[in-house]
Amino acid sequence: MRRLADVAIPLLFAVSTLLLLAGVAAAAAGARSVAVGLWVSATLLGMAYSTVTLVDAVRHRRPSVDVIAWLALVGALAVGEPLAGAVIAVMLASGVLLETRAEARARRELSLLAARAPRVARRLTPSGVDEVPVDEVVAGDALIVGSGEIVPVDGRLLGPAVLDESALTGEARPVERRAGEDVRSGVVNAGSPAQMRATATAGESTYAGLVRLVEHARADNAPFVRVADRFAVAFVPLTLALAGVAWALTGDAVRAVAVLVVATPCPLLLAAPIAIMSGLSRAARASVVIKGGSALERLAAGRVLLFDKTGTLTRGRPTVADIITTGSADATELLRLAASLDQTSAHVLASAIVTAAAARDLPLTMPTQVVERHGYGVEGVVDGHRVRLGKATWVVDGQAPAWVRHARRRAAMDGSLTVFASVDDIPAGVLLLEDPLRPEAPRMVRALRAAGINRMVLLTGDRADVAQMVGRIVGVDAVHAERDPAGKLAIVRAEQANQPTVMVGDGINDAPALAAADVGVALAARGVTASAEAADIVLTADRIDALADAIIIARRARRIALQAVVVGMGLSLIGMAAAAVGLLTPAVGALTQEAIDIVAIALALRALLPARTHTVVLPPGDLVTARRLFAQHHAVRPIVEQVRTVAATLTTDGDLAPARSLQDRLESDLLAHERADEAELLPIVARTLGGPETVGAISRTHAEIEHQITRLRYVLDEIGDSSDPEDVVELRGLLYGLYAILRLHNAQEEETAFSLMPAAAARYDVPG
Incomplete structure (x- = not known):
């Protein structure tokens, strides 16, 4: 059916235009009767199309302003104005063709991913x-x-x-x-x-899911619910009343026809769909699949945004944050053995451990005799060593020793996961894994507020303390923790009672809330799940700041659509009044309406023009510099964690060698990186975000880091080769203070500077 329409609509435009022009040529040659016959044929062709659209509207019980165009065509023939009828027919055909082309363009954008599906x-x-x-x-x-x-x-x-x-x-x-x-x-x-x-x-992979999403978007886009239908109830009676009054007062049916001709509502039929379709197209280029114009309009109307935490405000996949070893075990070797064993496991934590080892360029070997015990862990032989990974109760026999309790306490405070390890049946340590906050999340929340979202709510099944911490960092208005799918659904319903809601999630447990909200937004960067199937909008890029862009695009498209409609219909009303008092004949009225159409369409086409969005595009040179500094940023993260480790292991036996070694690394590696950031990165951020004041806090922490490292050197030099308990207490205090500053500073840089990089989010899996 669609293919037939794709052929019939251009043919309708071509034939009606040819008939109009041929009639003009015949009239110019003096063959008036031939011209009239050609114009009548064009008018009848337009009537046939209008009749089909009216029957379709009646069948679907949809109000339509197409009745005005049909009456104008009939009236033009009735009063002997075939030229006006031919112009109206061409106007209708050109309008339908423009709408079809605009819709096809949006479909091409939405279908780009599906067309490239691997075979x-x-x-x-x-x-x-x-x-x-x-x-x-x-x-x-x-x-x-x-x-x-x-x-x-x-x-x-x-x-x-x-x-x-x-x-x-x-x-x-x-x-x-x-x-x-x-x-x-x-x-x-x-x-x-x-x-x-x-x-x-293949059926479970990302592309297959995206194909399903695109097909769903296609289904929702056809037929397109035109903005004109909302005005039909008031506009059609108004037009008929004005035409009737003009006829009744003057007795001239031509005036009534002229009113109908000028009233032909092409600004409604064309301008609004073009603007909305342009919004869908721009959103698709921004890696946002919007399932139809209706979803775009609802997104533009949203005022309350509800987030799931895991996978939405956080990365959604764990990364290795730290490795705590026992006795003389080496953290790097323990990570290598654990990653080698986990190469064969499909567990999500296994992937994080293998990625952490790969990031450190550790040589992995294939394990043998691998046995995975569901609910406990995995064991096997790596390089002749029997390695076991999993729960503490499976790795450590008997009552948990102090280091296990310490690891569990730290994991509970940080919201981390633990993977305990043993080598040759001897407990060797624990790997701490965390789901880090997306660095772009705080900036995205601020951008959403600027875009018109006035309330933000965090929903999660996680513990209250972890949820509250995330909520404070990103700046939401309310936090609801420890909620199951039914609890999330209830909160969406409660918020929905006050203002239009937008729900964002990426898990199966978010599907009910996504379906219930006025607009559901799913993240499908790592695959299409039930959440994406239930959502109205899907982000195909693994960056949630694309949502801010989508809202900006949606509101701009709706605003432009309304502007085009108001201006176009305002001009049409003026033309109708002029026709009613006899200032416009039907033929001139048809040409006037065509000019109004051009104005309305030109206004609508502004939605295709680039506009300012939340996304920042760094110049190529700045991007190269930022990527280089970003790599250095991750390279020095192990030094930051070493500060905490050295502070925790300082003893009063006078062995300050770890502290002195750390001091050397701080001065040679970390300070060099911070100075490079000050000299090269901060100017880029200042230029991009709008001035030196945007980097003042980061510059201040650079100075504080250098000051604290200088103090640490001074204390170590003063202590010399011997230390007493008070010296150790002072050193430990300096180290913990430096660690806190470094962690805060890294978070500042990742949020303010490195989140500007288009692919930065995908690279935050590098472990410290």
Whole structure:
């Protein structure tokens, strides 16, 4: 049916225009009767189309202003104004063609991801490489992706890769990924051939889900609910009344027809759909799939925003935050053994540990005799050592020693997860994993307030203390913790009773709340789940600040649509009044209405023009500098954690070697990085965000860090080779104070500076 319309509408425009122009040529040549016949044919063609649209409106019980166009065409023939009828027919055909083209453009944007869906995969087998249909790939298959090829299914990299993720994230520059990192189907291998292990089938992978989303968006877009329908109830009676009054007072039916001709509501039929479709198109280019014009308008009307925490305000996948060892165990070696064992596990924590080891370039070996016990952990042999990972009760026999209690207490305070490890049946330590806050989240919340959201609510099933901490950092108005799906749904209903709501989530447990809210927004950067299926809007990039852009785009599109409608219909009312008093004939009225159409469409097309959004685009030179400093930022993070470790292990036996070694690293590595940030990064941030005052706090902490490191050097030099308990207390106080400043400073830089990088969010999995 759609393909038939795609052919019929251009044909309608071409034939009606040809008939109009041929009639004009015939009239100019003196063949008046031929001209009239051609114009009548064009008018009848327009009447046929209008009749079809009216029947469709009646069948769907939808009010429509198409009745005015139909009456104008009939009236033009009735009063002997075939030229006016032909002009109206061309006007209607051109309007429908413009609307169809605008809708097709939006559909092309929405369909871009689906059109690139991978079809085949190259599977590694003992006999070589087999090319198979992508539907035959199963989880666990080893695959190779050649240069320029599309990743066929979701998986985990077995080696480093350079990927073009622009189709999913909008980031134009290739992104370097390490072994152990997750990779999504649909991205392009922009480097050398890369190997990966499938973690999902094709049907469960990201691209298959996106195809379903696009198909859903297509279904919602057709038929498009036109803004004109909302005005039909008032506008149609007004037009008929004015035409009737003009006829009754003058007895001239031509005036009534002239009123109907000028009233043909093309500004409503064209301007609003073009503006709304343009908004859908711009949102799609910003990595936001909006399922139809209705969803876009509801997003523009939203005033209350409700967030889920995990995966929305936080990264949604754990990262290794610290490693606590026992006795003489080495943290780096423990991480290497744990990551080697976890290479075979599909557990989400296993992926985080493998990624952490890959980030440190640790050489991993394949384990043997691997046994995974559900609910407890995994064990196997790595380089001749029996390694066990999992719960403390499985790794540590008997009553938990002090270091286990300390690790559990720290994990409880930080909201972290613990993975205990033993080597050769001897407890070796614990890996602490956390779900870090998205660095762009606080800026996104501020941007949403600037865009018109006046209330923000955090919903989570997590503990109250963790939720309150996140809520304070990002700046929400209310926090509701320890809520199950029913509890989240109840809060959405309560907020909905006061103002239009927008719910943002990414988990299966968010689906009921997403479906109940006026607008549901899901994050599908790591796959399409039930939340994405239930949502009205889906963010395909793993950056929630795209939501602020989507709201800005939606409100601008709706505002432009209303402006175009008001201006167009205002001009139409003026023209109707002029026609009623005899100032416009039907033919001149038709041309006047065409001019009004052009004005309204021109106003609507402004929605296609670039406009200021929340997203900041760094110039290429600044982006290169920011990426280099970002890499240094992560390289010195282990030094920051070393400050805490040294402070916790200081003893009164006079051994200050760890503290002196730390001091050397602080001065040679960390201070050098902070000075580079001061000299190179802060000017970039100041230029981008609007002046030196935007970086004042970061510059002040740079100075404080250098001051504290200088104090630490002074105390160590004063103590010399011997120390007493008071010296240790002073050193420990200095170190803990420095650690707190460094943690706060890193958070400031990540939120203010590094979140400006388009691919920065995807690189925050590098462990400290």
